[in-house]
Amino acid sequence: MMKIRIIGSGLIGTSIGLKARLNGFSIEMVDVDERNARLAQDLMGSPGSEAPSIVIFSLPTSQLSLVINREFALYPNSIFMDVGSVKTKSQLTIDAIPSLAPQFCGSHPMAGRESGGPEAARGDLFEGRPWILCPSDETAEETYRGIRDFVLGLGADPIRMSAHDHDRTVASISHLPQLVSSLLARQLQRMSPERLALAGQGLRDTTRIAHSDPHLWREIISMNREEILPLLHLVQADLAELIGKFDDPSKIEDFIRSGNDGASLIPGKHGGRSRDYSYLPIVIEDKPGQLAALFDECAKVEVNVEDLTIEHSPGQFTGLISLALSAEDGEKLSRHLSAIGWKVHSLR
């Protein structure tokens, strides 16, 4: 049995182990925190005694330099990867050990949960998620392919990118949102708990990531400072402009609209370019069998339902279902359902 050795038994390391174990690898979990290491190892069963085919560093990047020499000395024929959040800095550590560089490939799984630790781990954490691979110029093709195939086995979607490109990207999609969410959340310290009890889902969503671990984020933000700072300056300039024109309603509308435009660029789901669907609203009775009858009609006229939402409340007499369809299918289904008496509303 091939073995994987994972240094770091937190959420990511343990999740990797869980899935790799399912894939038939034997797993060795290592952690300076003995409790975590034991718990994680318990989840994996006993590891074999052979040398690992892959050693994975799933620990803060600042600790990589503390263990990498030991691991390379122990397993000179293994391949190595890390999973840290900033890639240019971890690569510097590797570049300092020229003999190791061909056997190393930096990586960053774009997956996580709010809760950490081996308890929060799950084998399907990476399913369908992007996993960025940042081979350096020194990384051997064989190393890269080994890491890529392993990541594919975890259900992830490997994406090759330079370390620099990675760091610039995560500055925008991860590090800046973290700082902005914290910036908003810290304002709440001035409010009375009684008033904050009135907060709705909007405030909760916007400040959810403000709950993140300050120690972990201190390292991430500091390591990627050069990429983040220019973005903060852009935010600062935009904020100054908003404040400067705050008595002009049309400027406020423009500002909110530019937020719409930015937010709508985020694809619905990974890999998915948001497709242009038509939405057909249909009022149905809220009882078992209604959906089945509706989908029977969809099947009869051979339209493919791409997505749907159901809006109804417990105990309500009617519900509204919106079907996402291609424009063509939408027209076809609308005509068909109207003809046989369903309460169909205009396609939008």
Added chain:
Amino acid sequence: MMKIRIIGSGLIGTSIGLKARLNGFSIEMVDVDERNARLAQDLMGSPGSEAPSIVIFSLPTSQLSLVINREFALYPNSIFMDVGSVKTKSQLTIDAIPSLAPQFCGSHPMAGRESGGPEAARGDLFEGRPWILCPSDETAEETYRGIRDFVLGLGADPIRMSAHDHDRTVASISHLPQLVSSLLARQLQRMSPERLALAGQGLRDTTRIAHSDPHLWREIISMNREEILPLLHLVQADLAELIGKFDDPSKIEDFIRSGNDGASLIPGKHGGRSRDYSYLPIVIEDKPGQLAALFDECAKVEVNVEDLTIEHSPGQFTGLISLALSAEDGEKLSRHLSAIGWKVHSLR
């Protein structure tokens, strides 16, 4: 049957109607947008012909003055409420009609969704949510009690507050988060869609409300400008301080920690009974007829699907559908589908 007349068939107006209908009221939906009015009325059934006991203005505050005289002339014995987001400004409109003032009580339900329109309405939108009531000095006690009891019937938690106090509170918990979310989202316009496809849940949550309607928010923000502007100045000062100390990791840690502190002041959920659904993941083939077949099975064993999501990628042969069901129905359906060969995963 007592009647409620609702001017405005958007998300809030239609949601009020849905729940009031369940409570035994007859509902008359009015809207300048005929399509919305028809859809909303379809959900309510036919209204009675009697005068309404309550007339509810669920429209932009700027339009209140266009309809209030007409409504008061038509129904001089009704009581009146609005549901606008800024209360001092709507009260000014009412104060200009002294004979109306005793029959009017301003209000603001602290509930909403990022999608609008009657399609997004749901009768349980206000369940367990705060609903702020701002009677003026002129509001008759009888009017206040009538509105309060109606709001209680919608499942909301009425909270009495002055219009000024309301406007100051929502500036912090609603209007500032909206502007900050838009501020972050507009930065994304500089990114390539390919890179944005790597975004995780954090960015999506932080920018969710950036999808809000620019026209609606232009009015809300402008009307509450005086309360919001000082908050923007505080954000500006905090941001400048962060940027000024950005090369000091311990200051970054302090900053993230202050965000923790602020975010943790938000209580779990306001009085909210979150509905406990079980989620049953089922892998289906992505082709016409599969959903029909699935819902046929749901109907056969008489389970009621409360909600569902479909996850699938273009060009993929399979999709994952998650059905939201009561725990009991979830168990029943899971057993049934597994027995006849569907790819059912563990209920969550």
